[in-house]
Amino acid sequence: MQLKNNQRLPELDWLRVILIFAVFIHHVCMPFNGDNWHIMNTESSKLLDDVMVYFEQFRLPTLFFISGIGAVILLSKISVKKFASDKLLRLLIPLIVGVLFVVPPQSxxxxxxxYESFWQAYPSLVLNLSTNHLWFIEYLIVFSLLAIPLNTFLNTKASTKVFKYIIKLTKFKGGLFLFVSLLIVIKISFSLFFPSxxxxxENLSSSSxxxxxxxxxxxxxxxxxxWQRVCEHRLYHLIILLxxxxxxxxxYYSPDLxxxxxxxxxxxxxxxxxxxxxxxxxxxxxxYAQFYLKKTPQWLRLSNELxxxxxxxxxxxxxxxGFYVINWQTSILIKIISLLFLSLITTCGICLFIIKPFNLFRFLFGLKLKEKTKLLLSNKT
Incomplete structure (x- = not known):
């Protein structure tokens, strides 16, 4: 029973924005948790590090899960050729632009x-071709291409046997949690063979x-x-999570073993x-997102776009x-709050006033072109 092509899943809109904002907060806190990040405050908070290590376990995995959902939905609407070209266009170009212009200031x-100045350092920094935090996009390019044959299999008769077995698991309230056994095998096996x-x-302990x-x-x-079982069994999954x-x-707090x-x-x-x-x-x-987040307000649509x-x-x-904030003579809490608001305002400003209005920047950073421009191009052709 396939989800209808025109069926919108508003919970995904919410989760995508919430999780990316969680990534943002995580990086705001990184200079203060003693974890040897790009920039580090002279003082660090052990409590902050203890909290952050927990949320690290599911923030990015959930984003990749949502990306897999998006791949299936998009493949149900467009051809494989269009899907591949769309993913390469909207992922590869922003990755290249990011490596050339966004990552170097961090380095x-x-x-x-x-270095004497940024411009003196720029040529050598660019030649490093570091993806830095944009590794997430690199993964999505590879995963999206792998999604094409896998989605083909999911639409064959052979896949019905797989789904019948999985549906049997859902008869048990915690059945979906049993997927964790496969995850554990993958994580431990690959991490032992690729300890990086x-x-x-290419690091299979991470990519797998x-x-x-x-x-x-x-x-x-x-x-x-x-899909419905995930919502129906949410309470049992919450108990398992606790x-x-x-x-x-x-x-985590156990003595030295x-x-x-x-x-x-x-x-x-x-x-x-x-x-x-x-x-x-x-x-x-x-x-819980399926149960509670059933509408997509206009501000959320804009947030999803950007x-x-x-x-x-x-x-x-x-x-x-943060390079300047960590040098302030004040408490860690004030530095975190200041860095959060200054960075949020600046990043939102870039997206709203530089990326969103101009089609050149929309193209370079993976956004769809404005409808008026699309119409003009189609009329010319």
Missing amino acids: YIENISQ DDNKI YYLFFFITGMIFVANKEL ISTVIFYGY SDYLSLNVRWSIWWFVCCLVSWSALLTILG IYPFYIFHQTVIVVI
């Missing part, structure tokens, strides 16, 4: 003592983990009954508890402004 601020913390696409969420997003939205949270922090367990075992336990939180949180968030360039610019703005 300059991070190593500012090594970077987010490069996020690909799991992207694919499950495609699977869940491809079947109406399965239990997972206790297990997560129980291990190095005398009893090897490093690989300790890391494997950590990845295990992280998977418990990430999957249960995703199911809980999606279930959320992509907002994501592209936000970290550079935070790093540049």
Whole structure:
């Protein structure tokens, strides 16, 4: 039972904006949690770090899950050729522009003592071709291309057997949570074989983990009954999330176990508890969003339109402004609040007054062209 092509899922509009804003807040707090980020305050907050590490477990996985949903919905409306060209156009071009113009200021601020000026440093910074926080877009390009054959399979008779098995799981109230077993196997296996913390696409410990969420997003939205079960079982998923949270922090605050367990075992336990939180949180968030977030107000439509360039610019703005804020002689709380508002105003200003009005910038940063321009182009052809 496919979701109808014209059926809008307003909860996705809400979640996309909420989660990107959560990413923004996360990066605002990064200079103050002692985690060796691009810029760091001289003082740090252990409590802040303890809170942030929890939300890290499900913020980006949920975004990839939503991206998988979006891929299925878009493929139901347009041809495969149009889908591929649209994704390459709206993802690859902003990635290239971001690497050339948005990322270099971050790298300059991070190593500012090594250069006389930004313009003197710019050529060498560009040649680094660093994606920095734009690795998320790089992943989406690859995942979107992989979505084409997978979506073809989801529309075959062979896929009905897969869906029948999954639907059987939903008869058990916590059945959908059993997907976590596959996630745990993927995360631990690939992390042991590819022990790297970077987010490069070739690092399979990272890319395989996020690909799991992207694919499950495609699977869940491809079947109406399965999609409904996520909402119906939201309370059970919330209970599982609370239990997972206790297990997560129980291990997080546990005493040193190095005398009893090897490093690989300790890391494997950590990845295990992280998977418990990430999957249960995703199911809980999606279930309650389906139940409560049933309308898309006009301001949310505008936010959804501009959320992509907002994501592209936000970290550079935070790093540049934060470089000056962390040198203020005041408390961490005031610095965080100041950095949040200054960065939010600046990033929103860039999106509203530079990106949104002009088709050149809309094209470069992945937005659709204005309708008037589309009509003029179609009339000329």
